[in-house]
Amino acid sequence: MxxxxxxxxxxxxxxxxxxxxxxxxxxxxxxxxxxxxxxxxxxxxxxxxxxxxxxxxxxxxxxxxxxxxxxxxxxxxxxxxxxxxxxxxxxxxxxxxxxxxxxxxxSPAKPKPAKPPKRKKKDTEDADDDGDEMMPAPRKRATKKAAAAEKSDDE
Ligand SMILES: [Zn+2]
Known part of the structure; x- marks a missing residue:
């Protein structure tokens, strides 16, 4: 054997x-x-x-x-x-x-963070909408979006 x-x-x-x-x-x-x-x-x-x-x-x-x-x-x-x-x-x-x-x-692995939610810029946009002249830097995008928002508001 x-x-x-x-x-x-x-x-x-x-x-x-x-x-x-x-x-x-x-x-x-x-x-x-x-x-x-x-x-x-x-x-x-x-x-x-x-x-x-x-x-x-x-x-x-x-x-x-x-x-x-x-x-x-x-x-x-x-x-x-x-x-x-x-x-x-x-x-x-x-x-x-x-x-x-x-x-x-x-092992001391970090708890997996859920994908960090991309910050919605909504708040900023709103602020920009009110204070365009005071905050010129991020204005372009914000204005565009704000404009779009305004458009849909009009409908
Ligand atoms: Zn063993």
Whole structure:
């Protein structure tokens, strides 16, 4: 039997370190945590690179051709089997997304301002209308618009 390419399992020990995203890289995977292994070769020796299930990205999932390539799925709880299977099939790991979202939320990003409403010049126009001579600078446009407004008033 050849070495499996991917393994999903509950960590039997707490010794493996997560090879996941930067936020988790080299953190220990606790015993019992759901972890995902990818076969790697280190100096001709096959080994496994482990990461928390929640650290499995869409990029990794997209490389898995079939759920059948993942060994150990049937050892998981029914709930986790469904979770993992659907993530592999959808090539999206909702848990990973949640982490990404949480990381984003934690960063001090400014609340996105709604598009600053373009200031309507209506007030200014009105003022200009009253004081043309005193405020010659913005007059051209204002006058035009004011004229238009006057026209429609006349109708
Ligand atoms: Zn991790």
């Amino acid at each position: 050849s070495e499996p390419t991917y393994i999903i399992e509950y960590a039997a020990t707490g010794r493996a370190k997560c090879k996941g995203p930067k936020s988790c890289l080299d953190k220990t995977i606790s015993k019992g945590d759901l972890r995902f292994g990818t076969q790697i070769t280190i100096q001709d020796h096959p080994g496994m690179a482990w990461r928390h299930w929640s650290c499995v990205t869409a990029t990794i999932l997209s490389k898995i051709k079939s759920v059948d390539d993942v060994t150990g799925l049937d050892t998981l709880s029914a709930e986790d089997q469904v979770k993992v299977r659907s993530a592999i099939e959808a090539k999206i790991n909702p848990e990973q997304d949640q982490l990404a979202v949480a990381a984003k939320a934690a």
